[in-house]
Amino acid sequence: MEHKNINLTLKVWRQQSTVSKGEFVSYQVKEISQEMSFLEMFDVLNEQLILEDKEPIAFDHDCREGICGMCSMYIDGKPHGPWQANTTCQLHMRAFNDGDTITVEPWRAQAFPVLKDLVVDRTSFDRIIQAGGYVSVNTGNAVDGNSLPINKNDADASFAAAMCIGCGACVAACKNSSAMLFLSAKVSHLALLPQGDPERQSRVVNMVAQMDKEGFGACTNTGACEATCPKEISLSNIARLNQEYLLASFTASN
């Protein structure tokens, strides 16, 4: 592929703290290699800001290989930018053309308050997991293969749900700021396996209650979450969560 350097205008959300008022600030970046990742382009911009004695832009990142779920930019009207099934750190500058203006915003949801610039507080997800997204007993060492038979389709669906990296793009994309895709992935991943089965009812009830307490919206099945999810978590997980909730709430004895 032809190598090109491009010049861009960035409109970036700057906000000093959770309580202060934020605004968009425009920056020019020059000679950006199209082989850079989006975050590397931000590193270049931050170097430039430091040299100009300005405050660099705060943004979340960790592994930079698309598996940790830390990066979280809302780029030109889509969480994680224009590519399908992709995280911001794996978005490369060849997705853009010379002279483009790119608008970069933080995840917007009341349950994800902005800490600074593009960094949002996603500990509400941690509290949802703490409400039941685990197996309570120690399951010991891995058992020999096939000693615990699991239907292949269930194992595959469980693995696909376990792909969720908890980045919060589903919440950012949803018009209701609903966390249902995240929650449904966590519930499905455990409910489909024998290890998670004994606690499936209390798990779904407690996790939904915690999600509501955190201030996320309700799901209206629009599918925006599935379309933007970097791990392509299926919308059918939400239907499975609904079924789990329906069965738990109508059959629970207390």
Add this chain to the structure above:
Amino acid sequence: MTWKEVFTSSVGKKLVMSFTGIFLILFLIVHAGLNACIWANDGGVMFNQGAHFMGANVVPRILEIGLFVGLFLHIIQGLMLEFSNRSKRGTDYAVSYSKGSKWYSRSMGLLGTIILIFLVIHLSDFWLPNRVHQGFLLGEEINLYDKMKEEFSELWVVIVYVAGCLSLGYHLAHGFQSAFRTIGVHNKRYNAIFSCVGYGYAIIIPLAFIMMPISFYFHWLN
């Protein structure tokens, strides 16, 4: 968990929307089926017989109360969810995300409100005058076929009805499938059926309703 906790949780509220929605979907089949009697081309004899059964028999009149309960639950819960969901964003995005979902799936609140306004007009055109005439009991009814003929001779009334039914069509295009997802249908094979039937239903039923005022307006009926 208590029943209150079930029906005040976000998933429980959606279950109420889904159950009442499916109930209203079933009602529309009855409504469209009975109204289709206008096309018997007998000057409204068969239609008025059907209307008489629905209006002057005690069983459908008791079921009517259930219909209003379902309708009000759907409207009130829907509006409350819409307002609550809209309040969850905080600061709006400068560039909104519109590629991942269909416009009508994002506009259920708006489409529902248009349908509600249409419903108020529709009920005050037919249902209310008829019930007033009956003294709200099982009294004598007005000739509803003649009433339809009179109402649908005006172009603006026909336009309002067509617009109301189009909103209904888009509301159903998302609502039908969404209702079944909310009650937990996650099997791919069944979802394919519900999606197919849902789109078919969202086209056929509103189209049948749209054709009624149009048939009267263009004098296609004897």
